[in-house]
Amino acid sequence: MLNAERKPVTGKRVQLMATCLCDAFYDDVARATVEVLEHAGCTIDFPEGQTCCGQPALNGGDWAAARKVVRHTVRTFAGEDPVILPSGSCAAMLFHGAPLAFEHEPDLAAVEALGRRTWELLDFLVNGLGLTSWPGRYDARIALHRACHARGTGSLPAALTLLRSIRGVEVVEFGELEQCCGFGGTFSVAFPHISQAMGDLKLEHIRAARPDLLASVDMSCLMHLSGRAAHEGQPIKIRHVAQILRDALASA
Amino acid sequence: MAQQLIDQFAARLPADRRAAVYQSTKTTHEKRTAMLFDQFAEPHRLRALAGGIKQHVLENLDTLLPAVEAKLQANGAQVHWAATAEAACAAVLRIMQARGATKLVKAKTMVSEEIALEHFLAAHGIEALETDLGEFIVQLDHDRPSHIVRPIIHKNRREIAQSFERHGLGAYDDDPQTITRRARQFLRQKYLQADVGLTGANFVSVESGRLVLVTNEGNSRFSLAAPKCHIALVGIEKLVPRDRDLGLLLNLLARSATAQQLTVYTEFITGPKAATQPDGPEELHVIFVDNGRTDVLASECRAILRCIRCGACMNVCPVYRQASGHAYRSVYPGPVGAVLSPLLAGKKFPELADLPKASSLCGACHEVCPVDIPIPDLLLRLRDQGKRAGAPLAAAGTPPMGAWALLASQPAAWKAALLGGKIINYLPTKLLPVPPLRAWEKSRTLPEWRGGEFRRWLRHRTTP
Ligand code: SF4
Numbered sequence: 001m002l003n004a005e006r007k008p009v010t011g012k013r014v015q016l017m018a019t020c021l022c023d024a025f026y027d028d029v030a031r032a033t034v035e036v037l038e039h040a041g042c043t044i045d046f047p048e049g050q051t052c053c054g055q056p057a058l059n060g061g062d063w064a065a066a067r068k069v070v071r072h073t074v075r076t077f078a079g080e081d082p083v084i085l086p087s088g089s090c091a092a093m094l095f096h097g098a099p100l101a102f103e104h105e106p107d108l109a110a111v112e113a114l115g116r117r118t119w120e121l122l123d124f125l126v127n128g129l130g131l132t133s134w135p136g137r138y139d140a141r142i143a144l145h146r147a148c149h150a151r152g153t154g155s156l157p158a159a160l161t162l163l164r165s166i167r168g169v170e171v172v173e174f175g176e177l178e179q180c181c182g183f184g185g186t187f188s189v190a191f192p193h194i195s196q197a198m199g200d201l202k203l204e205h206i207r208a209a210r211p212d213l214l215a216s217v218d219m220s221c222l223m224h225l226s227g228r229a230a231h232e233g234q235p236i237k238i239r240h241v242a243q244i245l246r247d248a249l250a251s252a
Numbered sequence: 253m254a255q256q257l258i259d260q261f262a263a264r265l266p267a268d269r270r271a272a273v274y275q276s277t278k279t280t281h282e283k284r285t286a287m288l289f290d291q292f293a294e295p296h297r298l299r300a301l302a303g304g305i306k307q308h309v310l311e312n313l314d315t316l317l318p319a320v321e322a323k324l325q326a327n328g329a330q331v332h333w334a335a336t337a338e339a340a341c342a343a344v345l346r347i348m349q350a351r352g353a354t355k356l357v358k359a360k361t362m363v364s365e366e367i368a369l370e371h372f373l374a375a376h377g378i379e380a381l382e383t384d385l386g387e388f389i390v391q392l393d394h395d396r397p398s399h400i401v402r403p404i405i406h407k408n409r410r411e412i413a414q415s416f417e418r419h420g421l422g423a424y425d426d427d428p429q430t431i432t433r434r435a436r437q438f439l440r441q442k443y444l445q446a447d448v449g450l451t452g453a454n455f456v457s458v459e460s461g462r463l464v465l466v467t468n469e470g471n472s473r474f475s476l477a478a479p480k481c482h483i484a485l486v487g488i489e490k491l492v493p494r495d496r497d498l499g500l501l502l503n504l505l506a507r508s509a510t511a512q513q514l515t516v517y518t519e520f521i522t523g524p525k526a527a528t529q530p531d532g533p534e535e536l537h538v539i540f541v542d543n544g545r546t547d548v549l550a551s552e553c554r555a556i557l558r559c560i561r562c563g564a565c566m567n568v569c570p571v572y573r574q575a576s577g578h579a580y581r582s583v584y585p586g587p588v589g590a591v592l593s594p595l596l597a598g599k600k601f602p603e604l605a606d607l608p609k610a611s612s613l614c615g616a617c618h619e620v621c622p623v624d625i626p627i628p629d630l631l632l633r634l635r636d637q638g639k640r641a642g643a644p645l646a647a648a649g650t651p652p653m654g655a656w657a658l659l660a661s662q663p664a665a666w667k668a669a670l671l672g673g674k675i676i677n678y679l680p681t682k683l684l685p686v687p688p689l690r691a692w693e694k695s696r697t698l699p700e701w702r703g704g705e706f707r708r709w710l711r712h713r714t715t716p
Contacts, residue, residue: 018706020660022706023670023703023704023706023707024670024701024702024703025698025699025700025701025702025703026699026702027702027705027706027709030706031706031709031710034710046707046710048663048707049663050663051659051660051661051662051663051666052660052666054657054660056653056656057653057656057657058632059613059632059635060635060639060650060651060653061608061609061632061635061636061638061639061646061650062636062639062650062652062653062654062657063636063639065653065654065656065657066653066657068657068658068660068661069657069660069661071661072660072661076663097632100629100632100633101632101636103552148612148613148614148615148616149615151614151615151616151619152615152619176278178568178616178619179570179614179616180570180612180614180616182570182612183612184611184612184613184614185612186649186650186651187609187611187612187613188612189649189650189651190254190255190256190259190609190648190649190650191255191256191258191259191262191571191609191610191612191649192255192259192694192695193255193259193260193262193263193574194258194259194262194570194571194574194575195612196695197262197574198570198574198612199696201570223699224696226699227696227697227698227699228695228696230696230697231695231696231697
């Protein structure tokens with residue numbers, strides 16, 4: 001569904017964009033991303049000037065503000081190396097949303113060029129680097145939430161391929177996989193009732209499958225769902241897929 | 253923090269209504285998906301192909317419309333052009349008055365809702381009776397349709413039985429078969445008395461001038477059986493270039509709309525009754541309706557005009573499922589309506605500028621759309637338009653992004669904000685890296701603030 005035309009990966013030098021959520025809350029996910037990429041043989045460059053992908057403003061309708069942040073990101077991630085993000089939604093912002101907001105801008109080409117070398121982590125590991133399995137062991141029944149921004153990209157099949165190849169992992173099915181968790185960035189603030197109802201439905205389906213933990217390639221969905229579960233006094237365990245891969249390595 | 257109108261509506265929606273909408277949309281969506289993937293190897297490629305055909309039509313309307321006019325005329329039909337809703341209503345009235353007609357039966361057409369035809373005709377002493385069961389019930393109750401394929405998706409049979417009783421269609425009985433039988437008995441008489449049968453058209457083939465109508469109740473056939481005059485109200489975007497395009501589009505339409513391989517009735521109408529035919533309408537009038545469509549065509553959202561009104565996008569939409577159709581305050585609800593309704597509103601765009609906000613941008617609508625309309629992209633464009641127009645309805649609930657954008661384009665300030673996050677509650681929300689955290693916390697618990705931790709780890713670790 002998303003425009004995800006990508007430049008083939010040649011080298012193993014990558015730039016990491018941690019995303020603002022990992023910068024602010026989920027530092028361990030960013031660490032796991034580093035460790036997973038290094039295990040795959042990558043050398044990582046972390047541009048210190050990075051901030052946010054600009055998605056809150058794009059979705060909020062303030063495209064002028066979004067372009068300002070995107071321009072900063074384009075400058076910060078100069079070069080030719082792939083840019084890797086532990087988030088399907090921020091990656092999609094750079095390869096799909098940003099070009100949309102720059103359609104009539106003189107610097108569209110630079111934005112598109114960044115988009116063509118931007119990858120969500122799992123998509124990169126499998127479809128960029130060509131990995132087909134992951135070593136190690138991780139004993140858990142895992143419910144994998146289908147983050148919406150991974151729709152139509154290689155991220156979900158990639159995550160499933162690697163997760164299923166880990167000894168001890170069982171990926172459990174649950175209902176209404178195609179339905180959104182209800183986060184949607186500013187949507188969750190402007191539509192508190194609907195957002196909550198969507199989250200509760202999602203949690204109901206997930207709980208019915210009795211997983212040990214809920215995983216995703218996006219922390220925003222997990223923040224919303226676990227935040228809702230904790231608020232209701234029934235916390236659920238969440239893990240980014242990168243954390244599972246990293247932890248599996250411990251017993252490789 | 254202002255809450256959006258559609259969210260307020262959803263919060264007030266009675267639980268049984270929401271349950272009815274949710275169950276019906278979920279079931280239809282799941283059957284649709286199973287059927288498409290069961291019966292076709294690559295449904296997504298079919299959607300792309302169908303989208304390409306309809307997009308081709310949109311980009312060539314300037315030549316296709318005159319071509320279909322000539323074809324229709326050659327087939328014996330009379331063609332009328334209506335630039336506005338008023339002009340379309342007036343055209344219907346003119347045709348009826350010329351025949352001294354006072355009674356009209358009407359098969360389901362969204363365009364007639366759009367131009368408020370029933371209301372207009374009533375003011376001129378003309379009865380326009382709905383014959384689609386759902387629309388008939390909506391009409392009885394002076395209600396409004398809440399779904400483009402299932403107009404009474406919000407009603408349960410108890411409500412319907414009560415309203416039948418109120419309107420003298422028999423003592424209370426909520427057995428669906430009884431309801432249908434009573435409606436049928438009532439409508440039979442009306443079909444016979446009507447002077448004019450009015451329909452829409454799902455497709456019009458430029459190649460042959462054929463009008464294509466699909467229904468499940470056969471009411472459009474009845475509407476054209478006795479009356480001597482047939483009026484078809486057709487949006488100018490309903491064309492397909494060739495008859496053979498119908499093979500693909502009809503297959504996708506029925507599966508997407510109601511999870512059927514084909515609707516029960518598919519009619520191909522190639523003009524009024526021929527001399528050799530025993531009966532049927534002697535006059536066929538086709539009214540092509542613009543009503544804002546050329547403006548949509550000129551906009552960056554023109555892809556929405558590919559829509560074949562299957563309703564799949566609303567069936568899968570989590571927001572529609574929670575809010576139901578009336579929340580959208582317009583003829584077209586759900587994801588398609590969130591794009592189309594504000595656009596068709598023209599100068600009144602600001603009054604519906606909140607509709608494009610009613611989406612988490614999850615993309616489920618695009619994924620099911622049989623003509624592959626990138627609805628989320630169009631919603632985003634309209635959000636930008638709403639912001640630039642300064643529409644207050646669109647702004648409700650969205651924090652201002654200016655200060656945040658400034659912060660996010662200045663690395664030093666950004667890092668300081670990350671480190672300062674421990675005083676989260678003392679900062680204006682708009683200065684936080686993720687703008688709306690404060691409001692968010694009302695119904696969710698925030699994770700622990702760990703701003704700066706990852707960067708510290710990365711700096712101090714010994715690289716392997
Ligand atoms: S936008 Fe697409 S899915 Fe929605 S009603 Fe139109 S054709 Fe169907």
